[in-house]
Amino acid sequence: MKPWERDFEELKEDLKHCHWSDWSEFKWKRLTKHIEKTLRRSGGIDYLVFPPDFRWQLCSSRLSQGKFHNWDGWEFRSNWSITFQGYNGGPKSGMVPKWKGDKVKRLVIACEQGVGDEIIYSSAIPELIVRLGHEALELQCHPRLFEIFKRSFRIKVSPRRVLSQIDGEAVVALADLFMFYRRDKTHFPKKPFLKADPVLVEKYRKILEKYPKPWIGVAWGSRKGVIDPEIFCKEALKKYGGTLFDVQYKLTEFEYPAKPDFVVDLGVDMTEDKESEFAVVSCLDRVVSVTQTLVHIAGSQGVLCDVIKPSKGTGKVNTQLWYYGLGGSPHDHLVYGNMRVFESPDDWRSHES
Numbered sequence: 001m002k003p004w005e006r007d008f009e010e011l012k013e014d015l016k017h018c019h020w021s022d023w024s025e026f027k028w029k030r031l032t033k034h035i036e037k038t039l040r041r042s043g044g045i046d047y048l049v050f051p052p053d054f055r056w057q058l059c060s061s062r063l064s065q066g067k068f069h070n071w072d073g074w075e076f077r078s079n080w081s082i083t084f085q086g087y088n089g090g091p092k093s094g095m096v097p098k099w100k101g102d103k104v105k106r107l108v109i110a111c112e113q114g115v116g117d118e119i120i121y122s123s124a125i126p127e128l129i130v131r132l133g134h135e136a137l138e139l140q141c142h143p144r145l146f147e148i149f150k151r152s153f154r155i156k157v158s159p160r161r162v163l164s165q166i167d168g169e170a171v172v173a174l175a176d177l178f179m180f181y182r183r184d185k186t187h188f189p190k191k192p193f194l195k196a197d198p199v200l201v202e203k204y205r206k207i208l209e210k211y212p213k214p215w216i217g218v219a220w221g222s223r224k225g226v227i228d229p230e231i232f233c234k235e236a237l238k239k240y241g242g243t244l245f246d247v248q249y250k251l252t253e254f255e256y257p258a259k260p261d262f263v264v265d266l267g268v269d270m271t272e273d274k275e276s277e278f279a280v281v282s283c284l285d286r287v288v289s290v291t292q293t294l295v296h297i298a299g300s301q302g303v304l305c306d307v308i309k310p311s312k313g314t315g316k317v318n319t320q321l322w323y324y325g326l327g328g329s330p331h332d333h334l335v336y337g338n339m340r341v342f343e344s345p346d347d348w349r350s351h352e353s
Contacts, residue, residue, distance in 0.1 A: 008039050017061040017326060018054075052076040052087070063322035066334060068187070071179045080112040083163060084173055096163055099172035101180055107132055108168035111141040111160055112175060115274070118145055119296040120323060120335055123193050124177035125153050138168065144274040152194045190337030192302035200279035204266070211264065214242035214285035218263065221248060222292035225310025227345050233260045236288050239353045247280060247287065247294055270294070291324060299336030306353075307333065308342045 015032060039045065047055055055073030062070060075085045082088050084096060099107055109125070111118045118141050128137065137155040149157050182188060208215050218236050220227045233244055244263045249270040259265070268276045278297055281287060287298040287305040298305040309324065323334045329347035330340035342348040 008036055011035060011039075011045065013065070014058055014061045014067075017064060018057045047072045052082070060320065060322045063334075064320070064324070064326050066185045066325065068183050068185065074176070074179060077175065078113055081173060081175070084110070084112075096166060096171050097169065099170040101131075104132065104170045105136055106138065106169045107136055108166055108171045109137060109139045109174050109177075110163075110166060110171055111139070112173060114293070115142055115144060116293040116296040118142060118174065119194065119293070119300050121175045121177060122149065122153075123189075123300070123335060124181045125155070126189075126193060127181045128177060129153065129155070139174075140166070141174075144272065147197070147275055148194055148278055151197070185334075188335055190335070192300065194278070194300040196278040196282040196301065197275055200276055201282050204276070204280050205283045207266065208243075208245075208283050211243040214240060215245060215283065216240045216242055217245050217247040217281060217284045217287040217289070217294070217298075219246075219248040219287075219289035219292060219294045222290055222310070224291050227290060227308065227310060229259050229263075232345075233263050235349055237262070240286060240288070242285070245280070245284065247277065247284075247289075249293065291321065295339070296336075299333065299339050302338055305336070305339045306330070306342065306348065307339060308345055308348045311344060 012032065035045075038049075047058075050058070052073075053076060056076035057073070059071060059073030059077075062068075075081055075087075079088075084098075086095070107128075109128075111121075122139075125137075125139070134154050137153075139149055139153070139155055139157045140160050141149060141157055143159060146157050149155070216236060218233055220229045220232045229248075237244055246259050246263050246265045247268075247270055248259070266280060268280055270277050274297075277294075278301070281294070281297050281303055282301050284298075284303055287294060287303055288308070289295055289298075289305070290308050290310045295305060295307050307324065324341050325331055325334045329343040330351060333339035333341055342351065
């Protein structure tokens, strides 16, 4: 097989798992033929000829397959990242002193997107600490995670700032740390990296001890989709036994039946009180949830977790998140250890736990 043919076969696999909804099947076929001709003539892939959104989708497809050697398109993952790279002409765009991996006395780590994103990408901070030390780092993140990050990494934390207000010798986007420290599947430690407040852990452990084990935390909804809580919780109780605890955050945009009476409510605000949520989750024997922030909280502490991808069309968005990976159902999460990913609610129901 010629080099261009090998590259084309690999790219075809990437296209197969690409989720660029703007393109019809007809356009995909035309694009594939065009790429084949281009590769045959030039002998290589020039990703710069593709639209930014398409490059991001290709990148996401590669990562979901466990291919971490090529991060082209990663910079187009969000509007914030595009501004950070200086592609859209925003205030001071492109003027932020970006970190290139060298030794610096002060490095600002700028967070983006949601709380779950901050948690998963913070898994690369330990490697950064080895490189630069604790004193050199400042993490700008969501206030709900201040104490958790301070306790776990022993670095300075401060609120997120707009790019024009970030002041430091160098700045790195938190998610970009994966480009530096995650170049192969073997580069993911898959070990716990965040620590709950020990005082709160002891408080909730004493409360949970009143209930039969195993202690199972359940959550059934997110912006990406929902499962009927009545059916879901009955199935979970049948599968795992013990006691089910409600660790679902508030979903004001959805209307569906309330949680069953046999699911225990601990009275914790799972939306705002992340310190208590971390403590509760750390006490659990297992978490069973659709794809949402709870999954990151469990994964970051090494708690056993079964993740269920909700059915398409049951949520507000149909975002495909690369770190849940691809493969048979269940399969391992790409970043977290002790975590199984089920491709659908039916796969989860039919699997013998």
